[in-house]
Amino acid sequence: xxxxxxxxxxxxxxxxxxxxxxxxxxxxxxxxxxxxxxxxxxxxxxxxxxxxxxxxxxxxxxxxxxxxxxxxxxxxxxxxxxxxxxxxxxxxxxxxxxxxxxxxxxxxxxxxxxxxxxxxxxxxxxxxxxxxxxxxxxxxxxxxxxxxxxxxxxxxxxxxxxxxxxxxxxxxxxxxxxxxxxxxxxxxxxxxxxxxxxxxxxxxxxxxxxxxxxxxxxxxx
Ligand code: PRP
Numbered sequence: 616x617x618x619x620x621x622x623x624x625x626x627x628x629x630x631x632x633x634x635x636x637x638x639x640x641x642x643x644x645x646x647x648x649x650x651x652x653x654x655x656x657x658x659x660x661x662x663x664x665x666x667x668x669x670x671x672x673x674x675x676x677x678x679x680x681x682x683x684x685x686x687x688x689x690x691x692x693x694x695x696x697x698x699x700x701x702x703x704x705x706x707x708x709x710x711x712x713x714x715x716x717x718x719x720x721x722x723x724x725x726x727x728x729x730x731x732x733x734x735x736x737x738x739x740x741x742x743x744x745x746x747x748x749x750x751x752x753x754x755x756x757x758x759x760x761x762x763x764x765x766x767x768x769x770x771x772x773x774x775x776x777x778x779x780x781x782x783x784x785x786x787x788x789x790x791x792x793x794x795x796x797x798x799x800x801x802x803x804x805x806x807x808x809x810x811x812x813x814x815x816x817x818x819x820x821x822x823x824x825x826x827x828x829x830x831x832x833x834x835x836x
Pocket of ligand 1: 739762763764765766779780781782783784785786787
């Protein structure tokens with residue numbers, strides 16, 4: 616019988632999150648062998664049985680693909696979701712990729728935070744930093760956008776503090792820095808396009824519930 620269903624497209628943030636997510640799909644019986652081939656230059660992978668398409672994208676671009684409906688579903692870190700602030704539904708916490716968004720710096724900078732001084736804050740996440748300092752702390756600060764190795768900023772004198780992800784804390788420790796304030800907890804999340812959620816409610820629900828069941832099984836194991 617002809618399968619007239621349209622493909623549901625899933626965008627995954629490249630790297631560890633994608634690998635862990637595909638493991639969950641595999642446990643659900645949704646296989647995508649082609650995706651595992653390191654030699655492959657293919658960008659989009661299909662599963663005909665479920666009528667699914669998967670693609671890998673840079674984390675920051677995943678919310679964009681989902682907002683515009685180029686992907687119905689996305690899997691990406693909460694940090695990226697908050698930074699991009701796109702119109703989409705966040706429907707599931709996958710519980711992996713756990714880390715924290717923090718204000719960090721040398722111990723000596725703690726005082727500057729307590730006294731609400733006008734300091735410089737370097738971050739790969741300018742929107743999260745802005746929201747935290749301006750809207751939550753009501754502290755006027757200057758935010759400087761960096762693209763990586765953010766820990767350098769307070770060391771070389773670019774800024775007093777940074778807003779960055781802390782996972783094990785070893786990068787901070789090795790550079791003589793520490794967590795000064797915690798902003799929020801982070802982990803991998805599933806996001807859904809707002810129109811797809813209505814138009815493909817049943818199929819999307821089946822996928823989300825399948826993921827939930829796999830997570831529950833893992834927790835019991
Ligand atoms: C992230 C983050 C910290 C580090 C935290 O950087 O920006 O630098 O990991 O991990 P830890 O607490 O376990 O040490 P990433 O490795 O993504 O690279 P980047 O510095 O280029 O942003």
